[in-house]
Amino acid sequence: MAAVDVADWSADSNDAVHISLINPVEGGVKPLHTFHPKMSYSIFGDEESIFGYQGLKINLKYNASDMRPGLQITYSKKFKTVGETSPTDLKAILENYLPKTAFGKTSDYETSITQIAPDWNPPGELYRTIESGGQMFEIWKGCLADLAVQQLVKRIQILVPMFIEGGTFIELKDPEWSLERWTVFFLYNKRSPEAAPGISPYVFMGYSTVYRYFYYQPLTPPISPSNSSKKAPIKRPATLDFQLPISGVSFSDLPCRSRISQFLILPPFQGGGHGARFYNAIFDFYLAEPQTLEITVEDPNEAFDDLRDLNDLARLRNDPEFTNLRMNSNVTVRSKGPAPKDIVDPEQVDKLRKKFKIAPRQFSRLVEMYLLSLIP
Ligand code: ACO
Numbered sequence: 001m002a003a004v005d006v007a008d009w010s011a012d013s014n015d016a017v018h019i020s021l022i023n024p025v026e027g028g029v030k031p032l033h034t035f036h037p038k039m040s041y042s043i044f045g046d047e048e049s050i051f052g053y054q055g056l057k058i059n060l061k062y063n064a065s066d067m068r069p070g071l072q073i074t075y076s077k078k079f080k081t082v083g084e085t086s087p088t089d090l091k092a093i094l095e096n097y098l099p100k101t102a103f104g105k106t107s108d109y110e111t112s113i114t115q116i117a118p119d120w121n122p123p124g125e126l127y128r129t130i131e132s133g134g135q136m137f138e139i140w141k142g143c144l145a146d147l148a149v150q151q152l153v154k155r156i157q158i159l160v161p162m163f164i165e166g167g168t169f170i171e172l173k174d175p176e177w178s179l180e181r182w183t184v185f186f187l188y189n190k191r192s193p194e195a196a197p198g199i200s201p202y203v204f205m206g207y208s209t210v211y212r213y214f215y216y217q218p219l220t221p222p223i224s225p226s227n228s229s230k231k232a233p234i235k236r237p238a239t240l241d242f243q244l245p246i247s248g249v250s251f252s253d254l255p256c257r258s259r260i261s262q263f264l265i266l267p268p269f270q271g272g273g274h275g276a277r278f279y280n281a282i283f284d285f286y287l288a289e290p291q292t293l294e295i296t297v298e299d300p301n302e303a304f305d306d307l308r309d310l311n312d313l314a315r316l317r318n319d320p321e322f323t324n325l326r327m328n329s330n331v332t333v334r335s336k337g338p339a340p341k342d343i344v345d346p347e348q349v350d351k352l353r354k355k356f357k358i359a360p361r362q363f364s365r366l367v368e369m370y371l372l373s374l375i376p
Contacts, residue, residue, distance in 0.1 A: 009079045009087075011056040013037075013044040017162075018057060021064040021268070023199055024114040032064055032203065033268035037162035043097060044088070052079040052087020060098075060158075063113040065120055065200035067155045069102040070109030097158040099151075120200040122186050123148035128281050136190040137205075137274070139281050144170065144182035144209075153184060156207065163264055165301055170209065170261075180250065181212045183258075185285075187265070187278045205274060206265035208282055212256040215293045258292045263304060275307050283315070287357055296359045312358060312366055322352055327371060343371070 014037050022029040041048050050056060055076030062069055071094065079087045091103065124142020131137075142149035150172055160167040170182060185208045191201040260282065265275045286292040300308060316322040325344050344367060353363040 004079075004082065004085060006051065009052055009054065011050045011053060013040040013048045013050050016050055016056045016058050017060060019060045019159075019162075020062065021203060021266075022061050022113075023064055023196070024110065024116075029061065029110055029113070031061075033266075035267040038267075039165065040162055042161040043093060043158075050088045050090070053077070058090065058094075060102075061109070062155075062204070063116065064204060065122075065202040066116055067152055067204050068109075068113060068116075069098055069155050069158075070104070070106065070113075071098060071102045072106055094158075097161075099154050102155075116200055118196075118199055118201075120202070122188055122202060123152055124184070124186070127185070127285065130277055130281070132273070132277070136192075137277070138188045138190050138202075139278065140186045140188065141285070142184055142186075143180055144172075144184055145176045145179040149184050150179075152186070153207075153209075156204075159264060159266075160262055163267075164262055166299060167262055177250075180252065182261075183210045183212075184208070185210070185278070185282055187274065189269075204266070205269045206263075206278060208263040208278065209261045210282065210286075211259045211261050211298075212252070212254075212291075213259060215255040215257050217255070252291065254291065255293050256291050257294045257296055258286045258289075259296045259298050261298045263297075276311050279307055279311055280315070283311070292357060293354075294359055295357045296362075308362070309365065309369065312356075312362065313369060316352075316356065316366060316370065319352070319356075321348075322370070325349070325352075325367065325370065326374075 017037050017040060018034055019037065020031040020034040022031050024030075039048070044050055053075040055074075057072075057074045059072040059074070060069060061072070073090055079085075081087070095103070122138070122140040123146060124140045126138060127141040128139045129136065130139070144150060144153065153170065154172060157169050160169065172179070187205045187207065189203040189205055191203065193201060195201070260279075263275075263279070265278065283295060286295045297304065297308060325348065327343050328345070349363070349367060353360065356363070358366065
């Protein structure tokens with residue numbers, strides 16, 4: 001038998017996967033937006049290659065409002081197994097990432113999405129409405145222990161390995177008290193009823209998950225070489241994780257660090273200021289929430305760092321106390337060597353940092369960026 005030319009039967013997994021946001025229409029579906037994954041190595045392997053098909057298309061359709069997924073795999077030719085060489089079992093792989101309902105018959109899927117009521121609402125509660133450029137946007141917020149929030153997260157989690165480098169799934173089988181530590185924000189475009197006659201006006205644009213960490217505040221300062229002879233600090237666990245659940249105590253009542261864990265704006269909506277609006281809305285929420293003492297971000301990438309820096313700085317520039325910060329006159333800025341300590345009044349900086357609930361490293365970066373911007 002002739003040797004198999006692997007290239008003839010291999011497809012780039014990022015090109016093969018077509019993700020669409022669709023609406024039901026008479027006799028079928030209408031795609032609103034179609035896009036490809038940015039990466040898929042954690043799903044299909046480091047080579048991002050799928051073996052055993054010609055003309056392969058993996059259509060992952062999402063009903064634009066409730067993000068109900070429907071998967072259809074099409075190809076012109078499939079490789080016939082020879083010995084141990086067989087086509088990639090796509091269903092077996094994708095079953096790890098999508099709910100079972102995604103694998104049904106296309107006609108059943110299309111029927112199911114026609115049955116979604118036009119007055120369908122996203123899960124959780126409406127947190128904020130934003131009007132911009134003649135369009136309406138809504139941010140909905142819910143707790144991951146809420147089954148409707150969980151269902152939506154289950155449907156869209158496959159987008160995490162496709163768009164967030166190193167992003168991981170949330171373990172939805174965790175006990176309820178642990179799921180309660182997650183808050184999920186959903187961003188939607190809400191079309192006018194005329195633009196979406198007879199169907200839900202909502203179009204899903206992105207989402208973000210936020211995790212609460214118990215904020216441990218030591219009662220005494222940690223031992224440092226200069227005060228090592230002083231009284232030792234009281235020993236306490238660094239987190240209460242292992243002690244919960246305690247009856248009557250909920251994580252949402254404890255002082256915490258709220259950490260933005262996953263943040264995604266779908267590709268058709270990127271670069272239009274939606275990420276900025278969404279980030280600021282989430283930040284506003286935690287700034288106003290008394291339990292949150294600090295807002296942090298898990299492993300941000302460069303694009304998210306840019307978004308965060310720009311928006312944090314814009315927020316701080318609206319505060320006269322911040323814009324009054326000046327370098328101490330007795331500090332000489334050296335071109336070499338360690339940065340001079342206390343370039344600005346450390347007490348003032350710490351007070352402002354706490355007011356804006358920004359983590360120390362991020363706040364120092366922002367102060368530095370601001371001071372540099374003052375240099376003529
Ligand atoms: N019109 C045109 N451009 C605009 C507008 C506007 N009205 N408003 C802002 N922009 C520009 C911004 O200036 C910015 O420009 P820059 O790239 O030159 O700095 C750019 O558009 C991006 O700003 P936004 O539009 O607000 O951001 P976006 O909606 O694209 O969201 C994000 C950014 C979150 C990184 C998005 O691209 C994304 O989800 N990427 C994939 C997933 C990802 O990387 N997530 C973050 C991982 S880290 C984590 O999850 C914690």
